[in-house]
Amino acid sequence: MIFDKDKILIVDGLTVEYIKTGEKVVDDLSFSLKEHHCLAIVGESGSGKSMTVKCINQMLPSNFKNKGEIFYKGLNLMQLSKSDMKKIRGSEIFMIFQDAMSAFDPSLSIEKSCLQILEENTDKSEKDLLLILQESLKKVNLKNPDLTIKKYPHQLSGGMLQRIIIALAFALKPSLIIADEPTTALDTITQFEIIEEFIKLKENLNTSIVFISHDLGVVKKIADDVILLKNGVLVEQGAANQMLSAPKSEYGKYLIGNRHKMGEKYFELMGGC
Ligand SMILES: Nc1ncnc2c1ncn2[C@@H]1O[C@H](COP(=O)(O)OP(=O)(O)OP(=O)(O)O)[C@@H](O)[C@H]1O
Numbered sequence: 387m388i389f390d391k392d393k394i395l396i397v398d399g400l401t402v403e404y405i406k407t408g409e410k411v412v413d414d415l416s417f418s419l420k421e422h423h424c425l426a427i428v429g430e431s432g433s434g435k436s437m438t439v440k441c442i443n444q445m446l447p448s449n450f451k452n453k454g455e456i457f458y459k460g461l462n463l464m465q466l467s468k469s470d471m472k473k474i475r476g477s478e479i480f481m482i483f484q485d486a487m488s489a490f491d492p493s494l495s496i497e498k499s500c501l502q503i504l505e506e507n508t509d510k511s512e513k514d515l516l517l518i519l520q521e522s523l524k525k526v527n528l529k530n531p532d533l534t535i536k537k538y539p540h541q542l543s544g545g546m547l548q549r550i551i552i553a554l555a556f557a558l559k560p561s562l563i564i565a566d567e568p569t570t571a572l573d574t575i576t577q578f579e580i581i582e583e584f585i586k587l588k589e590n591l592n593t594s595i596v597f598i599s600h601d602l603g604v605v606k607k608i609a610d611d612v613i614l615l616k617n618g619v620l621v622e623q624g625a626a627n628q629m630l631s632a633p634k635s636e637y638g639k640y641l642i643g644n645r646h647k648m649g650e651k652y653f654e655l656m657g658g659c
Pocket residue numbers: 404411429430431432433434435436437438447449
């Protein structure tokens with residue numbers, strides 16, 4: 387067993403194969419996440435970022451098979467039974483997706499949905515959970531939280547829903563948060579505000595985070611370390627500061643170079659402001 391007390395997550399030789407064609411969408415991928423750090427997974431669309439985190443959360447689609455090992459706090463997640471994994475999901479490993487709406491039951495008010503999620507992951511009474519929820523909502527800059535949580539998911543914006551999900555993370559205090567493009571569906575200002583909430587979450591809870599994003603600006607703001615994937619293969623890994631300013635691989639140079647060019651073009655289009 388691979389165990390390193392400073393590393394909350396170790397992925398070792400992960401391969402994910404599309405059963406029908408034998409195509410490897412993740413190929414012999416190894417990386418680790420240090421305790422209380424944020425690791426960003428970057429790479430173009432289809433490079434295997436979501437597949438990788440689906441494996442960590444043991445939610446791989448049935449038409450795929452995987453091999454390799456994934457250790458969370460020294461526990462081999464690949465060998466856990468479905469019921470043991472269910473106990474870890476939510477309370478220990480908390481997933482946040484791009485589509486915040488999908489986290490809520492559309493037929494329930496936000497308050498009922500949140501209480502249901504909290505009840506599934508703790509053994510506290512509903513009264514205590516309501517207090518915990520109210521306290522957590524205060525931490526995420528949600529306007530009129532008491533009124534907002536009486537509403538239904540379709541009545542709230544993507545940014546509001548994402549704030550509520552972050553409040554749930556504050557309530558559940560997971561050791562590991564996996565966020566798969568949590569800001570991609572939001573406008574630039576809301577993206578910025580939500581990243582601030584993630585940073586608060588990381589600092590206040592001492593949580594470790596795996597953060598997937600296309601946006602290298604967002605990655606620069608939140609990540610300590612970065613891994614870069616291309617066609618399911620690890621191309622480069624390193625400290626975020628170093629990789630985002632002076633990537634070593636040709637592909638890294640190409641991606642960062644393109645981002646700088648796009649930034650300059652945007653600046654030019656905006657009349658230099
Ligand atoms: N349910 C599925 N059935 C068949 N192929 C799939 C399925 N989901 C993903 N794939 C394929 O697996 C590969 C990796 O997909 P993945 O979703 O991990 O990419 P990604 O890096 O997360 O991309 P994006 O940035 O667009 O979210 C892609 O080639 C994709 O087409």
